[in-house]
Amino acid sequence: MAQPQRVPAVDAGSEAKAGAGSKKKLLIVAGAAVVVLAVVIGVVAGVMKHNSDSSPEALVQKTITAYTDALNSGNLDTLRAVTCGAPHDFYQKISADQFTSVYRTSKDQKSIPLVKRVDAIQVTGDTAIAQATVYTEADPSKTSARTFDLRNEGGSWKVCDPQPGK
Structure with a gap:
């Protein structure tokens, strides 16, 4: 033991x-x-964040921003690229000189709409409608509602005229 x-x-x-x-x-x-x-x-x-940045709603918002930034800066090439339908036809047909003249007049009158915020976006297939609150530099305190109609063409969202019947 x-x-x-x-x-x-x-x-x-x-x-x-x-x-x-x-x-x-x-x-x-x-x-x-x-x-x-x-x-x-x-x-x-x-x-x-990456997934939300590539959602249809986020891409629609980016297109609206690109469109309104191009309006505000007078970027005719971007306006041609981010529009479809009648707006696209207008920007395609207007000469650079004519556009510059119209842009300068609008800029001098401070009448170019600026987006304060996008309030709502509704995406249905390849179309979207966005409701935004806009203002102009002429009177930033006076806001109004603006509707943007968009269409997805070839994988890119474009600002267009409202579709008939909508």
């Missing part, structure tokens, strides 16, 4: 040191978990 062995008593100081080591390890593990969680949240948020 084996002889009993004497186990020395643990002094309070060494027990505290052992507890401190465990607490330190626990804090390191908890800190690492927080970092991993933050990275996961960042990745998920990035994927959601």
Whole structure:
């Protein structure tokens, strides 16, 4: 039979040191978990933002912004690119000189509409209607509602005339 062995008593100081080591390890593990969680949240948020940026509604909003920015800056090439139907025909047929003259007059009169916000977008297949609040530089405090009709042509949204019957 084996002889009993004497186990020395643990002094309070060494027990505290052992507890401190465990607490330190626990804090390191908890800190690492927080970092991993933050990275996961960042990745998920990035994927959601990317997906929302490519939604039909987001693309319609970007087209409206491109259109109104082009109106405000007098960018005829962009207006030709982001319109369809009668507006597109107008911008295609007007000469650069004629457009510049019309643009300067509108700019001088501060009558070019500026979008304060897009209030609602409804996408149905390849068509969309957006309701926006607009104002002019002539009287920024006076806002009005404006409807933008859009069509998806060849994978790009374009500002068009309202479709008949709508």
